[in-house]
Amino acid sequence: MRVKDGVLKYGFVGPALIFLIAFNIFPLFYNIYLSFTDAELSGGVTQLIGGRNYGVIFDDTRYGTALRTTGLFVVLAVATELILGFALALALQKPFWGKPAITTILLVPMMLSPAVMGLYWNFILNGHYGVVNQALSVFRLFQPQWLTDPDLKLFSILMIDIWMWTPFMMLIALAGLNAIPNHLYEAAAIDRASRWTVFRRITLPLCSPLLFLAILLRTTDALKQFDLVMAVTGPNDRATQTLSALLYQVMFRGYKIGLGSSYSIVILLIVIALATIFIRYIASIQAKQGRETA
Amino acid sequence: MKYLRWLVIIPYFCLATLPLCWLFLTSLKTQEAAISPTASLIPSTAENTAPGSLSFSATLDAYRKLATPHTGKAHAFFHYLFNSVIIGLLSTLTSVVLGTGCAYGFSRFRIAGARDWLFFILSTRFLPPLAVVVPVLMMYRVFNLPNTHLGLILLYTAFNLSLAVWLMKGFIDEIPRAYEEAALVDGYSPLQAFYKIILPHSATGMAVTAVFCLISAWNEYGFALALNNAEAVTVPVYFAGLQGNIQGIPWPKIAAGVLIFVVPIAIFTVLVRNHLLRGVTFGTIKQ
Numbered sequence: 167m168r169v170k171d172g173v174l175k176y177g178f179v180g181p182a183l184i185f186l187i188a189f190n191i192f193p194l195f196y197n198i199y200l201s202f203t204d205a206e207l208s209g210g211v212t213q214l215i216g217g218r219n220y221g222v223i224f225d226d227t228r229y230g231t232a233l234r235t236t237g238l239f240v241v242l243a244v245a246t247e248l249i250l251g252f253a254l255a256l257a258l259q260k261p262f263w264g265k266p267a268i269t270t271i272l273l274v275p276m277m278l279s280p281a282v283m284g285l286y287w288n289f290i291l292n293g294h295y296g297v298v299n300q301a302l303s304v305f306r307l308f309q310p311q312w313l314t315d316p317d318l319k320l321f322s323i324l325m326i327d328i329w330m331w332t333p334f335m336m337l338i339a340l341a342g343l344n345a346i347p348n349h350l351y352e353a354a355a356i357d358r359a360s361r362w363t364v365f366r367r368i369t370l371p372l373c374s375p376l377l378f379l380a381i382l383l384r385t386t387d388a389l390k391q392f393d394l395v396m397a398v399t400g401p402n403d404r405a406t407q408t409l410s411a412l413l414y415q416v417m418f419r420g421y422k423i424g425l426g427s428s429y430s431i432v433i434l435l436i437v438i439a440l441a442t443i444f445i446r447y448i449a450s451i452q453a454k455q456g457r458e459t460a
Numbered sequence: 461m462k463y464l465r466w467l468v469i470i471p472y473f474c475l476a477t478l479p480l481c482w483l484f485l486t487s488l489k490t491q492e493a494a495i496s497p498t499a500s501l502i503p504s505t506a507e508n509t510a511p512g513s514l515s516f517s518a519t520l521d522a523y524r525k526l527a528t529p530h531t532g533k534a535h536a537f538f539h540y541l542f543n544s545v546i547i548g549l550l551s552t553l554t555s556v557v558l559g560t561g562c563a564y565g566f567s568r569f570r571i572a573g574a575r576d577w578l579f580f581i582l583s584t585r586f587l588p589p590l591a592v593v594v595p596v597l598m599m600y601r602v603f604n605l606p607n608t609h610l611g612l613i614l615l616y617t618a619f620n621l622s623l624a625v626w627l628m629k630g631f632i633d634e635i636p637r638a639y640e641e642a643a644l645v646d647g648y649s650p651l652q653a654f655y656k657i658i659l660p661h662s663a664t665g666m667a668v669t670a671v672f673c674l675i676s677a678w679n680e681y682g683f684a685l686a687l688n689n690a691e692a693v694t695v696p697v698y699f700a701g702l703q704g705n706i707q708g709i710p711w712p713k714i715a716a717g718v719l720i721f722v723v724p725i726a727i728f729t730v731l732v733r734n735h736l737l738r739g740v741t742f743g744t745i746k747q
Contacts, residue, residue: 174650178565182558182621183577189618190584193595200594207594250472257468268469270733272476276740277729278722279679281696285703286718289486289711290479295495297482329476334740341737341745379741390588393681397700410682413590418686423594430591441586445579448744 194434201428207421219428229429231404232412235320239408240388243327244381250328251335252377256369258336259343269340276333280326284397287326288313313398316405323394323406331387335380342376343369375451382444386437409433486715488518494711522712526720530702530710537717540698544678544721547609547694551616552673556666558617559624559673560632564658566625567632568640578629582742585622589682597687607691615683620673623742627672630743631665632658671732672739675725695721 201219205212223229258269275283290296291312299309312322346368354364392410395401401411401419410433417426486494488503493516503518526537562581566574596615597606605611635658643653659666681696688697699718702709729736737745 175565175569175571178561178569179571179577182562182581182625185558185618186581186584186621189596189615190587190592192599193592194587196595196598197592253468254472257465260465262465266733268473270730272473273733273736274480274726274729275476277675277679277725279681279696279725281679281681281700282718282721285699286483286714287479288703289494289709289714290482295497295499297499300497300499329479332472333476337737337740338745376745379745383741386586390590390682392588392590393696393700396681396685397703400703410588410590414686417590417594427594430588433588434591437586437588437591438583441583444586445582448582448742449575449579451744 197427197430197434200424201431203424205424205427207417207423212424215424219425222425223428223432228404228407228412232407232409233432235406236389236391236408239320239324239327239391240385242324243331243388243391244384246324246328247332247335247384248377248381250332251337251380252339252373254332254336255339255343258340273333273337275330276337278330280330280393281397283330284323284326284394287322288398291322319399319403319405323391323398326394326398327388327391331384334384335377338376338380339373342373345376346372379444379447379451382440382447386440386444389433389437389440483715483719486712487522487719488520489516489712490519490521491708491710491712493517494715522710522716525710525713526716533698537695537698537713537720540693540695541717541721543609543692544694544696547612547616547692548674548677550609551613551620551677552670554613554617555620555624555673556628556670559621559669560628560659560662560666562621562625563628563632564654567629568637578625581622581625583622584618585742589680590686593683593686596683600687607688609692611687612684612692612694615687616673616677616680619680619683620676623676623739624669624673626742626744627669627738628662628665628743630738630746631662631669635661668732668735668739671728675728678725 202214202216203212204215204218254272258265291298293299293309293311293314296312298312302309310318312318350368350372351364354368359367390410391408392414395403395406395408395411396414399406401407401415407415409429413426413430413433416429417423420426485501485503489500493500500514500516502515504515506515506517529536565571566578571577600606600611605614639657639661640653643657644650648656679696680694681700684694684697685700688694695717699714699721702714732739
């Protein structure tokens with residue numbers, strides 16, 4: 167079988183690899199080069215200007231604000247989604263009538279387009295005719311201006327993100343719960359362990375590897391938050407300007423792609439670090455699976 | 461404990477589904493009913509409903525109006541939907557074809573540095589679109605690809621390849637090697653073994669992979685926004701661009717468009733429900 171393998175195997179893997187290098191490795195390095203130039207989106211003469219772009223970062227208050235906004239968003243979104251998703255998974259752990267249908271329906275929001283649903287949420291959260299405020303008015307409650315109050319805009323985007331991505335945490339947490347062998351629970355029942363002890367000593371520790379995986383995936387994704395910001399407030403709103411939104415504003419509205427590239431290096435470094443952790447983690451899980459099956 | 465479960469599930473179920481139900485109801489309303497200060501909940505067939513009542517007269521007008529462009533926009537909704545369909549289908553096709561071949565290579569042959577290559581492939585999925593799109597745009601300008609369907613098809617193929625390779629590798633790894641070895645003993649060439657044994661056995665895997673690639677391409681926004689401003693504009697770019705741009709947004713019409721756009725995705729989600737976990741974890745967790 168291994169006679170003509172030499173040519174054949176590269177025929178199989180080659181095209182995909184060439185594609186990925188052209189669209190990922192090349193842009194990555196070209197981006198680093200651009201960050202040392204004064205390149206503009208409109209073209210024209212581009213000059214190397216050394217590290218001047220990186221100097222500008224520290225003068226630009228937008229950058230620090232965007233970092234803080236992104237950090238706040240990531241922490242709040244991932245934490246809330248994790249807690250809600252895990253609670254849902256616990257509620258869905260045992261079989262009951264209608265469980266498959268309910269689980270599937272709950273998963274739908276995470277498959278939808280954030281940009282499109284973001285626009286539609288403008289309608290739901292509208293301060294005058296939005297259905298949320300109308301519901302609040304029925305109960306004579308205070309009706310916040312979700313989309314125009316600078317203190318609330320980021321919170322509104324956060325709510326939409328939680329609506330979309332809690333099912334993701336639920337899905338992975340459910341897989342973790344399903345993988346816990348039943349005999350552990352039976353043993354705990356014989357020992358008359360309290361519910362809290364069972365949760366703390368069996369459920370949580372055995373679920374945590376998968377929860378960690380889910381947190382990593384969601385964090386890298388939330389760090390890139392762009393679609394919802396664009397659909398709810400646009401890229402140039404100080405209250406909601408995440409790093410990706412700032413990049414868009416600098417590069418595609420201000421046409422400063424050299425400067426934008428230097429701004430993007432920091433987010434790239436964070437994402438690459440997280441991706442590396444994720445990949446190491448996957449590798450360790452696979453090694454473990456390999457040992458178990460061997 | 462039994463009741464506690466429903467105490468969690470029912471409120472969340474309502475929160476998750478009500479926005480989608482509201483979407484459907486809005487698409488049946490007139491603009492006046494949609495933005496009236498008192499929300500009406502029940503569609504009725506009556507021609508006129510009393511103002512302030514809970515029912516509204518249902519109409520399919522919003523769906524009909526989708527064929528006409530918004531003021532200030534060059535095209536109607538269906539033009540953008542057509543772009544999304546073309547770009548989604550063709551990029552899915554190419555990523556599944558390339559991804560299956562690549563996954564088969566890594567699954568069955570000894571390749572130097574296979575692990576490193578696979579993890580490199582996985583890592584490409586994590587790059588933020590906005591941080592890599594400018595070099596792609598510069599590269600495209602050389603080949604006259606901005607504002608073309610082909611440009612987005614190529615980019616989405618690259619974007620989805622990591623997912624396709626990892627998912628397909630998971631599926632192909634599950635096909636016993638004995639099948640191909642038997643075929644080779646029977647005188648098949650390795651290539652024939654691939655066509656006649658591997659492809660039929662991984663049909664389900666390819667379908668599932670295709671659905672996930674299609675959904676990512678269908679929903680993608682950042683790349684599409686940065687590379688297009690005239691032709692080949694997809695639905696997410698079109699819709700998100702309406703934010704703050706048009707006066708008195710015609711919400712029933714938008715709702716009708718959003719519904720048409722998301723219903724296929726909801727159906728696909730139900731179809732691949734047993735493989736969702738694989739899809740969102742790149743095939744690393746199997747149930």
